[in-house]
Amino acid sequence: MYRVLIIGATSAIAEATARVYAARGAALYLVGRDLDRLSAIAADLGVRGAGKTAVSAFDVNAYERHQDVLDAAWAEFGQIDLVLIAHGTLPDQAACEASAELALREFSTNGLSTIALATAIAPRLKSGSTLAAISSVAGDRGRASNYLYGSAKAAVSTFFSGLRQRLNADGINVLTIKPGFVDTPMTRSFKKGALWATPDRIARGIVDAIDKRRGVAYLPWFWWGIMQAIKNIPEFVFRRIKL
Amino acid sequence: MTRPGQSWGRYPQARQRIVPLTDRRQPLPQVDGSVLPYGNGRSYGDSCLNPDGTLLHLRGLDRFIAFDSASGVLRCEAGVTLADIIAIALPQGWFLPVTPGTRYVTVGGAIANDVHGKNHHGSGNFGHHLRCFELLRSDGSRQVCAPGEDLFAASVGGLGLTGAIVWAELQLRRVPGPWMEVESIRFGQLDDFFALSAQSAHSHEYTVAWIDCMARGRSLGRGHFLRADHAPGDAGRHVPASATPMAMPFTPPMSLVNRLSLRPLNALYYHRQRAPRRRDSVHYANYFYPLDGIGDWNRMYGPRGFFQHQCVLPPANARDGIAAMLGEISRDGGGSFLAVLKEFGEIPSLGLLSFPRPGTTLALDFPNGGPATFALLDRLDAIVAEAGGAVYPAKDARMSGRLFRSAYPQWPRFQAHIDPKFSSGFWRRVME
Ligand SMILES: Cc1cc2nc3c(=O)[nH]c(=O)nc-3n(C[C@H](O)[C@H](O)[C@H](O)COP(=O)(O)OP(=O)(O)OC[C@H]3O[C@@H](n4cnc5c(N)ncnc54)[C@H](O)[C@@H]3O)c2cc1C
Numbered sequence: 048m049y050r051v052l053i054i055g056a057t058s059a060i061a062e063a064t065a066r067v068y069a070a071r072g073a074a075l076y077l078v079g080r081d082l083d084r085l086s087a088i089a090a091d092l093g094v095r096g097a098g099k100t101a102v103s104a105f106d107v108n109a110y111e112r113h114q115d116v117l118d119a120a121w122a123e124f125g126q127i128d129l130v131l132i133a134h135g136t137l138p139d140q141a142a143c144e145a146s147a148e149l150a151l152r153e154f155s156t157n158g159l160s161t162i163a164l165a166t167a168i169a170p171r172l173k174s175g176s177t178l179a180a181i182s183s184v185a186g187d188r189g190r191a192s193n194y195l196y197g198s199a200k201a202a203v204s205t206f207f208s209g210l211r212q213r214l215n216a217d218g219i220n221v222l223t224i225k226p227g228f229v230d231t232p233m234t235r236s237f238k239k240g241a242l243w244a245t246p247d248r249i250a251r252g253i254v255d256a257i258d259k260r261r262g263v264a265y266l267p268w269f270w271w272g273i274m275q276a277i278k279n280i281p282e283f284v285f286r287r288i289k290l
Numbered sequence: 291m292t293r294p295g296q297s298w299g300r301y302p303q304a305r306q307r308i309v310p311l312t313d314r315r316q317p318l319p320q321v322d323g324s325v326l327p328y329g330n331g332r333s334y335g336d337s338c339l340n341p342d343g344t345l346l347h348l349r350g351l352d353r354f355i356a357f358d359s360a361s362g363v364l365r366c367e368a369g370v371t372l373a374d375i376i377a378i379a380l381p382q383g384w385f386l387p388v389t390p391g392t393r394y395v396t397v398g399g400a401i402a403n404d405v406h407g408k409n410h411h412g413s414g415n416f417g418h419h420l421r422c423f424e425l426l427r428s429d430g431s432r433q434v435c436a437p438g439e440d441l442f443a444a445s446v447g448g449l450g451l452t453g454a455i456v457w458a459e460l461q462l463r464r465v466p467g468p469w470m471e472v473e474s475i476r477f478g479q480l481d482d483f484f485a486l487s488a489q490s491a492h493s494h495e496y497t498v499a500w501i502d503c504m505a506r507g508r509s510l511g512r513g514h515f516l517r518a519d520h521a522p523g524d525a526g527r528h529v530p531a532s533a534t535p536m537a538m539p540f541t542p543p544m545s546l547v548n549r550l551s552l553r554p555l556n557a558l559y560y561h562r563q564r565a566p567r568r569r570d571s572v573h574y575a576n577y578f579y580p581l582d583g584i585g586d587w588n589r590m591y592g593p594r595g596f597f598q599h600q601c602v603l604p605p606a607n608a609r610d611g612i613a614a615m616l617g618e619i620s621r622d623g624g625g626s627f628l629a630v631l632k633e634f635g636e637i638p639s640l641g642l643l644s645f646p647r648p649g650t651t652l653a654l655d656f657p658n659g660g661p662a663t664f665a666l667l668d669r670l671d672a673i674v675a676e677a678g679g680a681v682y683p684a685k686d687a688r689m690s691g692r693l694f695r696s697a698y699p700q701w702p703r704f705q706a707h708i709d710p711k712f713s714s715g716f717w718r719r720v721m722e
Contacts, residue, residue, distance in 0.1 A: 090353070
């Protein structure tokens with residue numbers, strides 16, 4: 048049985064991804080903040096075909112608990128074939144500009160905690176397994192409207208790039224997932240246009256990238272082109288435009 | 291993908307705030323003004339709309355809670371679609387006890403309209419297979435309702451007005467596999483339909499007829515009678531490719547369904563089947579949900595949308611009433627792309643406002659051609675009223691309050707159970 052650990056399992060993208068693995072009969076270990084919601088999701092995955100489910104509640108910013116939670120997951124499943132780190136928040140950029148304390152806390156949630164978790168997970172993985180994290184296209188270039196989130200995701204992307212090189216020789220695939228706009232509760236208040244994708248579509252892309260052992264996945268694929276264009280705008284022009 | 295805030299007929303267009311509920315343990319969101327639950331917008335008119343108010347979008351309540359594959363009892367959140375249920379239950383030998391003609395409706399929507407299918411004569415409505423459901427009311431209370439209770443009778447077929455259904459428990463039915471044994475019989479006139487229907491009610495689980503509503507004179511009411519049963523699962527058979535369903539990619543500037551296209555389409559359909567009788571093995575998806583294969587097909591009616599008119603006429607007046615309606619349509623020449631005829635059985639509905647009742651139901655689609663279409667629909671309503679029949683709220687956008695109130699005489703009893711915070715465009719319209 049394919050064994051999956053998902054951190055941030057109550058996020059819309061994580062839940063949709065978990066459903067794909069449940070339909071394949073996988074075992075799923077779900078970690079998140081809200082035990083009730085985790086339990087509801089675990090029951091759902093069970094009906095959808097998951098071979099086994101287990102849940103554990105913790106806050107990613109409680110760094111001192113990382114090893115315990117990972118120990119529990121490994122103890123439960125013996126070995127884990129896929130770890131998906133999917134937690135995140137959408138910081139209020141203006142509030143982060145007004146408070147360094149808030150800025151650092153958000154940076155911790157969206158960047159540092161993932162780095163800490165990946166560091167603790169890496170030595171536990173065996174050849175053939177995958178470590179995946181949801182970063183964002185927002186990490187490819189800092190924009191005035193959300194650079195706190197973007198810079199935290201940039202840290203994740205760069206960290207994962209290095210980790211991928213390091214673990215490649217051990218047969219462990221490290222995947223950086225870069226979704227564009229996704230229609231989730233996190234982005235409820237946004238006006239939706241043609242570039243917006245559903246969590247289901249992103250989930251299918253994630254599973255496909257994991258199956259194919261890819262290193263970086265822009266989801267949907269067209270974001271690769273969009274980000275190439277945005278990355279190539281010269282800084283002297285970029286600083287003047289609004290994005 | 292239907293955008294919340296629209297109904298399937300795309301008429302009327304309404305402005306409303308959309309507030310999602312995605313966690314079944316959360317309280318009802320606090321909003322100004324009235325709210326109405328919204329499932330997947332597969333109702334045609336304004337019964338799933340709340341103009342200038344709030345729609346409580348419940349599609350995100352899409353988790354299963356428990357499924358016992360030995361007994362077929364399924365508990366799930368109200369935003370789970372019938373398609374989701376089939377996907378998990380059919381491989382384990384279970385199917386929906388009752389299903390409408392699209393699988394993209396939510397469990398909550400199926401309850402709130404107490405939907406029926408082609409097996410009404412044997413299995414009744416969706417509500418007959420409910421064991422219980424939980425209703426979230428605006429006073430913060432949660433009530434688990436079971437058959438026999440007042441709030442259950444008010445909420446089944448209750449048009450979303452008694453509170454938000456957050457989860458439900460239903461009894462699925464055993465099937466041998468995904469295949470259907472379908473017999474199609476061509477018939478030449480309306481009386482043949484009644485004969486075939488009477489004959490097939492005891493022998494076949496599913497019956498329905500398609501009518502060529504452009505035909506006149508002696509061939510008035512000609513069509514195809516389809517009767518079917520679940521067939522033993524046969525692994526050797528080829529499952530139809532549904533991986534890349536077609537879809538209407540955009541809304542054409544005008545309706546593609548019009549006088550010019552309707553007559554040949556209807557005649558073509560009638561003559562498609564050469565032999566008077568044909569037997570086929572058909573995959574359940576093609577049998578139950580032929581239209582689901584074309585995504586967003588409602589767009590083909592253009593930006594002004596379209597109307598469905600579905601009525602039921604009591605047995606004593608059914609023959610003459612249906613003939614009068616078909617005569618009216620054929621005279622009008624506007625036609626209907628689809629005319630579906632079915633006899634309901636005797637099983638009494640459980641809901642105070644449930645649509646199904648003994649008699650014959652006719653369903654018709656009309657592009658919105660402005661005042662002329664409204665006038666035709668009013669003439670059809672007059673025939674329904676005369677016959678002592680009823681129009682289906684799930685398919686309605688314009689019936690008069692007077693027709694509604696006389697066809698649903700239990701409405702005063704129902705009204706006592708309405709949640710004070712809940713309202714809909716439909717309800718305000720028919721209560722004026
Ligand atoms: C192609 C097609 C074929 C159809 N065939 C049939 C048929 O054969 N038989 C039949 O009976 N109907 C049929 N219908 C109509 C359809 O089954 C009903 O309109 C159904 O109620 C739609 O469900 P929905 O989830 O889309 O709900 P919506 O259309 O969004 O809402 C329907 C009603 O349910 C209420 N509601 C939704 N969710 C909840 C909830 N959680 N709690 C409380 N109230 C709620 C809404 O307020 C509204 O009053 C058909 C529709 C289409 C498009």
